[in-house]
Amino acid sequence: MLRLEQETPMTTYSGYCVKCREKREFEGEKVDLSNGRFAAQGACPTCGTAMVRMLGTDH
Numbered sequence: 001m002l003r004l005e006q007e008t009p010m011t012t013y014s015g016y017c018v019k020c021r022e023k024r025e026f027e028g029e030k031v032d033l034s035n036g037r038f039a040a041q042g043a044c045p046t047c048g049t050a051m052v053r054m055l056g057t058d059h
């Protein structure tokens with residue numbers, strides 16, 4: 001069965017916000033980097049600063 005991923009659910013990742021200088025959980029989207037790696041991209045829920053968490057290749 002083939003399922004289209006039209007609505008990608010937001011996943012919660014933990015990362016470090018450089019503006020708050022604290023670890024935060026943020027809702028992120030998995031993005032495909034050009035080098036075959038993946039990263040989670042989102043925004044800090046407190047200040048809105050963009051946050052990126054590297055996921056590596058196996059996720």
Ligand SMILES: [Zn+2]
Pocket residue numbers: 017018019020021024044045046047048049
């Ligand atoms: Zn922040």
